[in-house]
Each structure stands twice: as C-alpha cells, then as structure tokens.
Amino acid sequence: MADLNELKEQIKEIQNEVKKSLEGIDSSKGLYEYKKLMLDGKRGKIGSLMRGMGSVPKELKGDYGKNINALKEWATDLFDEIDNKLKQQERNLRYEAEKIDVTEPAAKTAVGRLNPITMVKYELTDIFTAMGFEVYEGTEIETDYYNFTALNTPDDHPARDMQDTFYFPDGTLLRTHTSPVQIRAMLEYGAPLRIICPGKVYRRDNDTTHSPMFNQMEGLLVDKNVPFSVMKGTMAEMLNAFFGKSLKYRFRASYFPFTEPSMELDIECVECSGHNEHCRVCHGTGWLEVAGMGMVHPNVIRAGKIDPDEYNGFAFGIGLDRMSMLKYGISDLRLLFDGNVSYFLSGFGGVERC
Numbered sequence: 001m002a003d004l005n006e007l008k009e010q011i012k013e014i015q016n017e018v019k020k021s022l023e024g025i026d027s028s029k030g031l032y033e034y035k036k037l038m039l040d041g042k043r044g045k046i047g048s049l050m051r052g053m054g055s056v057p058k059e060l061k062g063d064y065g066k067n068i069n070a071l072k073e074w075a076t077d078l079f080d081e082i083d084n085k086l087k088q089q090e091r092n093l094r095y096e097a098e099k100i101d102v103t104e105p106a107a108k109t110a111v112g113r114l115n116p117i118t119m120v121k122y123e124l125t126d127i128f129t130a131m132g133f134e135v136y137e138g139t140e141i142e143t144d145y146y147n148f149t150a151l152n153t154p155d156d157h158p159a160r161d162m163q164d165t166f167y168f169p170d171g172t173l174l175r176t177h178t179s180p181v182q183i184r185a186m187l188e189y190g191a192p193l194r195i196i197c198p199g200k201v202y203r204r205d206n207d208t209t210h211s212p213m214f215n216q217m218e219g220l221l222v223d224k225n226v227p228f229s230v231m232k233g234t235m236a237e238m239l240n241a242f243f244g245k246s247l248k249y250r251f252r253a254s255y256f257p258f259t260e261p262s263m264e265l266d267i268e269c270v271e272c273s274g275h276n277e278h279c280r281v282c283h284g285t286g287w288l289e290v291a292g293m294g295m296v297h298p299n300v301i302r303a304g305k306i307d308p309d310e311y312n313g314f315a316f317g318i319g320l321d322r323m324s325m326l327k328y329g330i331s332d333l334r335l336l337f338d339g340n341v342s343y344f345l346s347g348f349g350g351v352e353r354c
C-alpha cells in the first residue's frame with residue numbers, strides 16, 4: 001500500500017460498506033457485534049488498517065496515520081450515534097410493553113374475616129369494659145361443684161335436668177354454662193366486683209337450633225345496695241350500643257336457681273318488629289329471647305365467700321350465637337360452626353342489618 005490515493009479509495013469503500021451495513025442493523029446488540037468486528041485490531045477492516053503501516057514509506061507514514069485515524073473517528077462517531085438511536089428505540093418499546101394502567105381495578109383477593117361469633121364477642125366485650133366490667137376467663141372443664149352446687153343447684157335439684165351435661169369418667173364435666181365463673185371470680189377478687197366472661201359451653205343437644213357447643217357471655221356485678229334498675233339500665237345500654245339503635249325490650253319472669261328474682265330479656269324482633277305473623281325469626285311472636293338474668297341469689301354470694309347481708313348484685317348470661325345470628329342475619333345456627341369460608345366471605349348470605 002504505497003499510494004495515499006489508494007488508501008483514500010480504500011477508506012471510501014470501507015465507509016460505503018459501513019453505511020450500507022448499518023442500514024441492515026436494527027438492534028443495539030447487532031450494532032455492538034458489527035462494531036467489534038470492524039474495529040478488531042487483527043481482523044477488523046478498520047482496526048487492522050494500521051497493520052499495513054510497515055510497508056508505507058517513512059515520509060508518507062504521517063498522512064497515512066492521519067487518514068486511518070480520521071476513519072476510525074468517523075466510524076466511532078457514527079456507531080455511537082446509531083447506538084444512541086437504537087437504544088432509545090429499544091427503551092421506548094420496553095416502556096410501551098411495561099406500561100401499567102393505574103386506573104385498572106385490582107384483581108380481587110380473598111381476605112379472611114372473623115367468625116361473627118368472635119366479632120360479637122369483641123363488640124360486647126368493648127361495650128361492657130367501657131362500663132367498667134373486666135374480662136374473667138374461667139375453665140371449660142369444670143367440677144360439679146362450680147357448675148351446679150355453688151350456683152344454688154344441689155344434687156337433687158330439678159334444675160339439673162334443664163342442662164344435659166357431658167361428664168368425664170372422673171366426675172368432672174364440660175361446663176354447661178359460663179355461670180361457674182361467677183363463683184371463681186368472687187372467690188378470687190371478692191367484692192365489689194364487675195366481670196364478664198365470654199366463652200364456650202357444652203350440652204348434650206344437637207339439632208337445627210342447638211349445637212353441643214355454643215357460646216355465652218356471663219356477667220356479674222356485686223356491690224352494696226345494687227338496685228334492680230341498674231341491671232335494667234345496663235342491659236338497655238348494652239342493647240343500644242350493640243344494635244346501634246333503640247329496640248323495644250322486656251323482662252319476662254323466669255326461673256334460674258342462681259338468681260332471685262329471675263328473668264329473661266327479650267328484644268323486639270329485629271326482622272319484623274312484630275309486624276309479621278309468619279316471620280321466620282320470631283315465628284310471629286314479635287319477641288326474641290337474648291339473655292337470662294336476675295338478682296344474684298344470696299346462696300351464690302355466700303358460695304363466693306362474700307356476705308350477702310352486706311353485698312348484693314345481678315348476673316346475666318347472654319347467648320352469643322343468638323346475638324350473632326340476629327345482628328348479621330344468619331338463618332341457621334350450624335352455619336356458624338361448619339367453617340364454610342365462602343359463606344362468610346359473601347357476607348353470611350344475609351345483610352348486615354344493624
């Protein structure tokens with residue numbers, strides 16, 4: 001390669017070839033490969049040009065070098081320019097593909113929710129603790145003494161037949177109600193006292209309206225000179241707070257061995273308010289029974305090692321399952337216990353009515 005013109009000719013050819021080749025390159029990766037190929041010091045058409053310098057006469061070496069370097073610079077600038085363009089195009093394509101529509105509604109995910117009995121337990125606990133009651137948790141396995149005898153229900157008492165009991169071989173039993181916590185709490189804390197006990201209770205019952213395990217909330221208030229009106233006010237307050245509206249209620253005379261007088265608390269039917277004689281909830285009576293209660297029998301106060309001449313009080317037992325069904329419109333007691341998740345997620349098949 002002794003002639004400068006020859007070199008210039010060669011450079012022109014290389015430039016034309018490069019321009020042509022670049023037209024066919026459509027990715028930055030392809031460009032990179034091509035660039036590597038052309039600028040390679042050994043085999044690259046541009047990169048290896050300097051290797052011919054050995055045979056160039058001394059006085060021409062400077063011009064040769066300048067031309068080759070100018071070609072290199074030209075090619076590098078061109079490669080950079082095209083590389084920028086291709087990369088920008090690729091970025092745009094990627095952004096387009098990854099574009100997120102932030103206005104699109106999110107896919108639904110199933111979230112858990114509490115069993116209505118648990119919700120009702122929490123709601124009532126909040127209501128009563130705000131009135132100064134403390135939570136006292138008893139035991140589910142009880143002795144005959146706490147479950148019956150101490151609650152003024154001795155061995156031969158006919159009231160024992162009211163509650164069909166599960167006994168263990170050693171004579172202990174599954175508590176049939178939360179009332180035994182009354183005795184345990186009085187023995188532990190004495191008077192004055194305000195406790196509630198939410199918990200599971202067990203009876204040999206199993207049909208559409210009874211489950212062998214169900215839930216109650218016991219309440220006990222012991223103090224000096226507690227009038228009947230305080231019990232009435234406490235219950236009215238609880239009903240208003242729980243149902244979020246003022247419902248009609250009534251006390252109906254009843255019998256429990258551990259209270260005197262004893263009564264049951266009925267509320268106006270949440271479904272028909274007494275206006276539908278075929279109502280599936282109250283069966284036309286217009287009333288729903290939600291709790292048993294009364295003024296604590298002196299024998300029970302005594303069993304709690306408190307002097308009944310000095311202290312008196314009232315107690316109540318609320319049916320939590322019943323309250324859940326009424327508040328959340330659940331028609332069948334068994335739905336509360338069979339763990340059908342879709343039923344709960346769908347809002348219990350009913351509407352939240354209160």
Ligand code: DAH
Pocket residue numbers: 176177178179218219256258259291292293294314315316317318
């Ligand atoms: N223990 C009763 C039951 O299970 C409910 C009850 C009635 C509880 C009157 C009480 C009460 O504390 O005073 O049927």
